[in-house]
Amino acid sequence: MNILILISSLSYGGAQKQAVIDANLLSEDNKVFLGTFKNGPLSNQLSEKVEFVFFKKGNYFLTIKKVASFVKNEQIDIIHASLFAPMIISALASIMTKVGVVWHFHSHEYDIPFRSVISLKILSRFLSIKKILFVNHELMEYFIKRFKFPLYKLDVLYNSSDYSDVQEFLPQKSKKFTIGYIGRFVELKRVNYLIELGEFLNKQRVKNWEIDLVGDGPDREKLERVVKKKKLNDHIKFYGFQADTFRYYRSFDLFINPSREECLSIALIDSGISSVPSIAFDTGGNNEIIQNSISGFIVKTKEEMFKKTLLLINNLELREKFGNQARKHCMEMFSPQKHLIELEEIYKQCIFQK
Numbered sequence: 223m224n225i226l227i228l229i230s231s232l233s234y235g236g237a238q239k240q241a242v243i244d245a246n247l248l249s250e251d252n253k254v255f256l257g258t259f260k261n262g263p264l265s266n267q268l269s270e271k272v273e274f275v276f277f278k279k280g281n282y283f284l285t286i287k288k289v290a291s292f293v294k295n296e297q298i299d300i301i302h303a304s305l306f307a308p309m310i311i312s313a314l315a316s317i318m319t320k321v322g323v324v325w326h327f328h329s330h331e332y333d334i335p336f337r338s339v340i341s342l343k344i345l346s347r348f349l350s351i352k353k354i355l356f357v358n359h360e361l362m363e364y365f366i367k368r369f370k371f372p373l374y375k376l377d378v379l380y381n382s383s384d385y386s387d388v389q390e391f392l393p394q395k396s397k398k399f400t401i402g403y404i405g406r407f408v409e410l411k412r413v414n415y416l417i418e419l420g421e422f423l424n425k426q427r428v429k430n431w432e433i434d435l436v437g438d439g440p441d442r443e444k445l446e447r448v449v450k451k452k453k454l455n456d457h458i459k460f461y462g463f464q465a466d467t468f469r470y471y472r473s474f475d476l477f478i479n480p481s482r483e484e485c486l487s488i489a490l491i492d493s494g495i496s497s498v499p500s501i502a503f504d505t506g507g508n509n510e511i512i513q514n515s516i517s518g519f520i521v522k523t524k525e526e527m528f529k530k531t532l533l534l535i536n537n538l539e540l541r542e543k544f545g546n547q548a549r550k551h552c553m554e555m556f557s558p559q560k561h562l563i564e565l566e567e568i569y570k571q572c573i574f575q576k
Contacts, residue, residue, distance in 0.1 A: 223252045223253070223299045223300065223566075223569060223570075223573070224252070224253045224255075224296060224297055224298050224299045225248055225252050225253070225254045225255065225298070225299065225300055225301075225302065225569065226255045226257055226275075226292070226293060226296075226298045226300070226301045226302070227241050227244060227245050227248075227254065227255070227256045227257065227302045227304075228257045228258070228289070228301055228302065228303040228304070228308040228311070228312055229241040229256070229257070229258050229303075229304050229305060229308060230258065230259055230260065230304075230305045230306075230307050230308055231258055231259065231260035231261070231262050232258055232260070232261055232262035232263070232264040232265045233260070233262035233263070233264070234262070234263070234264070234406050234437070234438065234439065234463065235406070236328055236329075236381065236485065236486070236487065236488055237304045237305055237326075237328035237329070238262070238264050239264060239488050240304070240326075240328065240357075240381050240382075240488065241256065241304055242256070242264050242267050242268055243381075243382060243383075243384045243488075243558070243561075244302070244561075244565060245268060245269070245272045246267075246268065246269040246271075246272060246384065247382075247384075247558055247561070247562045247565075248562070248565070248566070249269050249271035249272045250271070252566075253273075254271070254272050254273070255272070255273045255274075255275050255292075255296065255298070256268060256272050256273070256274055256275065257275040257276075257277055257289070257292070258274075258275075258276060258277070259276075259277055259278075259279035259285070259307065259308075260279075261276060263463060263465075266465055267465055275292065277289060277292075279307075282310070282311065282314075285311055286311050286314045286315050286318075287318075289311055289312065289315040290315040290318040290319050293315060293319045293321050294318075294319055298319075298321055299321065299322075299569075299573050300321065300322050300323075300324065300569045300572055300573055301315070301316065301321055301322070301323045301324070302323075302324045302326060302569075303323060303324065303325055303326065304325075304326040304327075304328060305328070306331065306334060306338065306342075309325050309342070309345075310341060310342075310345065312325075313325075313345040313348055313350065313351055314345075316348065316350035316351075317348075317350070320350065321350070322350060322352040322572040322573060323348075323350050323351050323352060324352060324353045324354075324355060324568065324569070324572060325346075325351060325353070325354045325355065326355045326356075326357075326379070327354070327355065327356050327357070327361060327365060328357050328381075328485050328486075329361075329485055330361065330364055330483070330485070339368070339369065342369055342371075343369055343370060343371070346369070346371045346372060346375070347372060351375065352375070352571075352572035353375055353377060353568055353571070353572055354371055354372075354375045354376050354377075355376075355377055355378070355379045355568070356376070356377075356378050356379070357378070357379065357380060357381050357485050357486035357507060358378060358380070358485060358486045358506060358507030358510050359378055359507070359510070360506060360507060361485055361486075361506065361507070362376055362377075362378055377568070379561070379564060379565065379568070380486060380507075380510075380555060380556050380561065381486045381487075381488050381491060381556065381561075382488075382491065382556050382557065382558045382560070382561035382562075383488065383491045383492045383495045383552065383556055383557070383558060384558055385468055385492055385495050385496065398430045398431065398432050399428075399430060399431045399432070399475050399476075399535055400431075400432045400433075400434055400473050400474050400475050400476075401416070401419070401431070401432070401433045401434070401474070401475070401476045401477075401478055401531065402433075402434050402436070402470060402471065402473070402474035402476070402477050402478070402493075402498070403416055403433070403434070403435050403436065403437070403477070403478055403479070403480075404436040404437055404464075404467050404470060404471075404477075404489045404492075405436075405437045405479070405481070405487075405489050406437055406438070406439040407435075407437055407438060407439030407440065407441040407442040407445060408439045408440060408441055409441060410481060410482055410483045411439075411480065411481045412480040412481060412482055413435065413441065413445055413480065414445065414448065415480035415524050415527065416433050416435065416458070416478060416480060417445065417448055417449055417452065417454065417458060418524065418528075419433070419478070419524075419527070419528055419531060420433055420449075420452075420454045420457055420458050421452060421454070422528045422532075423457075423531075423532075423535075424454075424457075426532060428532070428535060431457060431535070432457055432458075432459065433457060433458045433459070434459050434461060434470060434473070434474070435458065435459065435460050435461065436461045436462070436463075436464050436467060436470050437461075437462070437463060437464075438462050438463040442460065442462075445460075446460055467489075467492065468492075468496070471492060471493060471496035471498055472496065474493070474496075474498045475498070475534075475535075475541060476498065476499055476500070476501065476531065476534055476535075476541070477489070477490070477493035477498045477499070477500040477501075478500065478501045478502070478527065478531070479500065479501070479502040479503070479508070480502075480503065480524070480527065481502070481503065481505070482503065482505060483505060483506065484502070484503075484505050484506040484507070484508055485506045485507055486506065486507040486510070486511065487502070487506075487507075487508065487511065490502060490508065490511045490512065491511055491552050491556045493548070494511060494512075494517065494518075494548035494549060494551060494552030494556075495548075495549055495552045495553060495556070495557075496549070497545040497546065497548060497549040498545055498548065499517065499518045499534060499541055499544035499545050499548055500512055500517075500518040500519075500548065501518055501519045501520075501521060501527055501530050501531060501534075502518070502519075502520060502521070503520070503521055503522065503527075504520050504521065504522050508520060510555075511551075511552065511555075511556070512548070513547065513551055516544070516547050516551075517544050517545075517547040517548035517551050518544055518548060519534075
């Protein structure tokens with residue numbers, strides 16, 4: 223198959239990360255192009271087998287013509303579009319090319335204007351829009367209620383890890399207890415909860431602990447100032463954006479995702495595949511990744527997060543049990559092999575429907 227994966231940018235974000243993972247997986251047996259309107263650090267993670275395409279975005283009409291021309295010239299069989307602009311552009315380009323399109327939603331689109339909602343509703347009924355995918359069941363139900371998409375086009379395709387060869391490893395009793403976070407530093411991620419967690423651990427007189435914050439974003443400098451002001455520099459470390467996150471998972475005893483809004487966190491999946499137990503809030507697809515009280519904890523408040531963290535710090539046996547189950551569950555549900563098989567089958571169905 224000749225496949226065009228279309229994404230707005232290659233900056234930080236779950237949809238962008240999954241687009242890169244998909245492109246790399248598919249490129250083993252297909253000719254894959256990853257098209258974007260804005261480059262970013264994730265381009266460094268693309269396989270050499272993936273052909274990167276930059277579409278300079280002017281107005282929508284000119285961009286649609288560029289994409290349509292590319293699709294014709296490269297004899298693209300299927301377009302896989304994530305995020306709003308690529309979805310609109312791919313749908314309108316499909317009018318000129320007759321190529322099937324897959325839309326892939328990674329977020330709730332709470333803030334898009336009303337006219338954009340109407341655009342998605344109308345375009346979703348185009349015959350060229352073959353499949354509309356969501357990363358978890360809660361998200362699909364949300365779009366059914368708000369956007370009224372054609373039900374026969376809808377399906378769930380989970381995100382996947384790209385760490386299929388990670389070996390199982392167990393927490394160590396002797397080393398410093400390390401809590402990890404990998405993700406963006408933006409308000410909705412509530413990374414400040416991890417700073418408050420640090421204060422809580424000190425009040426509880428917990429010794430020999432560390433919180434490692436891996437990632438970047440507009441709130442990073444502010445968070446660093448707060449850590450310095452609270453004199454937690456010796457315990458809370460900032461590592462910036464890292465392409466190789468696996469080496470950080472290897473050092474974590476516990477992974478915490480404090481975000482108030484999430485769809486299907488690749489970081490949580492990677493944590494599970496790495497045999498690291500996790501704590502996350504009851505939002506989006508977190509409860510489809512974490513089996514509550516079996517492979518980690520799903521919590522409703524930050525106070526509950528603090529208490530569950532303390533429980534796991536003091537219970538090596540429970541951490542080991544959760545870590546083993548987290549790996550088993552995530553390998554079954556979110557492995558790259560499973561994801562690739564499902565994705566290629568979706569593409570083949572879409573092409574067959576021409």
